[in-house]
Amino acid sequence: MKLKRDFYLQDCVKVARDLLGKVFVHETKEGIAKGIIVETEAYNGAIDKASHSYKYKRTKRTEIQFGLGGYAYVYFIYGMHFNINIVTGIEGEPQGVLIRGIQPTYGIDLMKERRKTDNLINLTNGPAKLCQAMGITKEQYGMDLCNSNLYIEEGISIEDKDVDITKRINIDYAAEDKDRLWRFSIKDNPFVSIKVKS
DNA sequence: CGATAGATATCT
DNA sequence: GATATCTATCGA
Numbered sequence: 001m002k003l004k005r006d007f008y009l010q011d012c013v014k015v016a017r018d019l020l021g022k023v024f025v026h027e028t029k030e031g032i033a034k035g036i037i038v039e040t041e042a043y044n045g046a047i048d049k050a051s052h053s054y055k056y057k058r059t060k061r062t063e064i065q066f067g068l069g070g071y072a073y074v075y076f077i078y079g080m081h082f083n084i085n086i087v088t089g090i091e092g093e094p095q096g097v098l099i100r101g102i103q104p105t106y107g108i109d110l111m112k113e114r115r116k117t118d119n120l121i122n123l124t125n126g127p128a129k130l131c132q133a134m135g136i137t138k139e140q141y142g143m144d145l146c147n148s149n150l151y152i153e154e155g156i157s158i159e160d161k162d163v164d165i166t167k168r169i170n171i172d173y174a175a176e177d178k179d180r181l182w183r184f185s186i187k188d189n190p191f192v193s194i195k196v197k198s
Numbered sequence: 199c200g201a202t203a204g205a206t207a208t209c210t
Numbered sequence: 211g212a213t214a215t216c217t218a219t220c221g222a
Contacts, residue, residue, distance in 0.1 A: 041215070050215070052208095061208065079205030081216050098215050128216050138207095170215060193216095 002151040008069030012088040012095035015069070016042040017184050019086070021158040024102055026134045027149035031110045033134050035102030035124055036155050038189045041168045042182040043085065045094030050174035053094035064142050065094035072150060074131070074141045081128035084136050086145065086152070100127045100169070100183075102134075103191040110135075126193040162187045169194055 003022070008015060017040075025034045045053030045065060052075070053062040064073050065087050073085040073096050085096035102124045104111055111123050111133035124130040131137070136150075145151045168183045185192045 043215075052215080057209095059209070075215085076207055077214055078216050079207080079214085081214095083215055085215080096215095100215085126216070168215075173214085 001153055002146060003153065005068065005070050005146050008086065008088050008145070009090055010069075010088065012042040012044050012097055013182055015086070015088045016040040016097045016182065017163065019097060019099075019152070020163060020184055020186055021156040023105065023153045023155040024099065024134070025151050025153060026136065026140075028135050030135065031107050033104070033107035033110055035104045035106075035130070035134070035191075037099060037101075037152075038103050039099075039101030039185040039192045040183070041098040041100060042184075043096045043098060045096075047177075048174070048180070049177040050168065050171040050180075051094070051096070056094060058094075062094060065096055067091055069095070070145050072136075072140050072143045072145060074136060074138060076138060077128075082131040082137055083127045084131055084140070098127060099130065101125050101185065101189075101191045101193050102130050103189065104133070121190050125191045158186055164192075 019037045019040050022037050043051040045051040053065050068091050069088040071087045073087050085098050087096050089095040115133050124133045143150045164185045164187050165181050166183045171178050
């Protein structure tokens with residue numbers, strides 16, 4: 001059962017927290033791939049220098065962030081990698097949640113084939129890795145998670161005591177905003193991309 | 199471990 | 211023309 005639009009219309013920080021434990025699904029003609037979301041980061045364009053849409057900067061690339069929540073924001077980075085964000089918030093508010101780590105639960109052979117590795121942990125413990133494993137490319141830019149073959153469904157419930165809240169990764173260019181505690185991950189899960197000592 | 203090469207769409 | 215919400219690989 002796909003999550004409904006309402007879920008995505010909330011603030012990006014809340015959605016980032018609540019996405020932990022939910023199941024990310026991509027159905028393609030090659031097969032279905034699923035994984036439990038174990039690591040996320042929130043980006044709020046209105047106030048956050050780390051966001052592509054900082055100060056409501058609106059370009060062809062960030063356009064999708066300005067619409068309703070529940071759409072996929074996929075972009076190409078460092079000349080060779082894709083990352084996927086889930087757009088959140090109401091129309092006009094550019095926000096997103098970066099998916100940084102998932103735990104594969106279905107279609108593992110397909111993921112291994114796409115990633116060219118047999119190492120289970122190495123399949124999806126990073127934002128560009130999980131995009132490759134899930135078969136996400138520029139093609140998925142702007143897809144509606146409420147009405148397409150790319151979506152999120154209910155999963156397991158994660159208690160607050162099992163959630164690590166830390167600084168976000170690789171945003172040193174973002175000045176003081178790099179210290180915001182907007183990264184959420186499931187404690188001691190091996191598919192979390194980078195461990196941060198507490 | 200830490201350092202660095204890798205390669206290009208996107209914005210200035 | 212500079213840079214990026216990163217990853218793989220190499221050397222110690």
